[in-house]
Amino acid sequence: MILQLYFIKEYLQSNGNFLNIKIFKQQDIQSNEYKKWFNQACHAKEEIASILQSAQFKQNKQLKIDELEKIFKLMKKFSKNQSLTRLIYELNGLENFNNQLWNLYYGQESLPYRFNNFIKLQKVGQQTASQFLVVFDWNKYPISTYKMEQILALETEIKNTIKREIITKYKDLSKRSLNFLIYFEVYKEIRLLLELDNYYQINMILWRYLQTIQPKSEQRIEIIQTDEEIENDNNDFFLELPFGAYDGGGRYxxxxxxxxxxxxxxxxxxxxxxxxxxxxxxxxxxxxxxxxxxxxxxxxxxxxxxx
Structure with a gap:
């Protein structure tokens, strides 16, 4: 996606919280906790890449159940997500899920349409779909999260202008796909302004910054989990519905x-x-x-x- 959205940069540079995040980033990336989390994320990403390569997923379009389970567990080291369970491939069918995941990663269509197709799977929402992307290539894709909007207080007109530019170029996208693409454009500018190596670092810094401005009792998200935390996870922040809100003319x-x-x-x-x-x-x-x-x-x- 190549959109000329210079107003995003202007908005971020005038946003008080974002200016604070820029200062916080310089301090945070030097902390031992950040380095530990980032190293764990790097290891998880390398393990996922190794599984995809060993399975020759690009050539065979096939991941076995045990391989998917390993990937799901590693993905939870990026963020807590209760949607990452066997129900994803059981409800959609293993072959169908593999085909859609392959298309998301290697398909020839532009990203908006690949994302739009993948998000139609049962038990897959906007955040889950974006998480599959970031663990595949965090230099290209961010994790979509409403925490970014909460911290930066994105103005409605900002989002609406991005939306208009997207739908001018891409037709027939779902609302959830549009939401992801809107965040995608904002994340691109954040990465440039913060001079970060990859998109996942944005999430780490935003989430850690949130801990400094939000009381501990109100925190709704954590990133990077130990194996024990993954097994006992009861966090509900990443719960998603696998379908969008009804917008037809019938009864609801x-x-x-x-x-x-x-x-x-x-x-x-x-x-x-x-x-x-x-x-x-x-x-x-x-x-x-x-x-x-x-x-x-x-x-x-x-x-x-x-x-």
């Missing part, structure tokens, strides 16, 4: 929930969705929209309301 159920309860709510929503019902939740609010007005509209037009 409006679902309202507190985001801290999504570990409880999401499985119930998946069960309802699997029975053939259309669900609308706040992911269905378009970029640059007025939230209260959109929610009011969704409630008025729904067939059933769940709270």
């Amino acid at each position: 159920i409006f679902v309202s929930y507190a985001h801290e309860d999504k570990k409880i709510v999401y499985p119930e929503m998946e069960m309802i969705y699997s029975e053939g019902y259309n669900l609308w939740y706040d992911e269905g609010i378009p970029l640059a929209s007025e939230w209260p007005a959109e929610i009011e509209k969704a409630i008025k037009n729904c067939h059933l309301f769940l709270v």
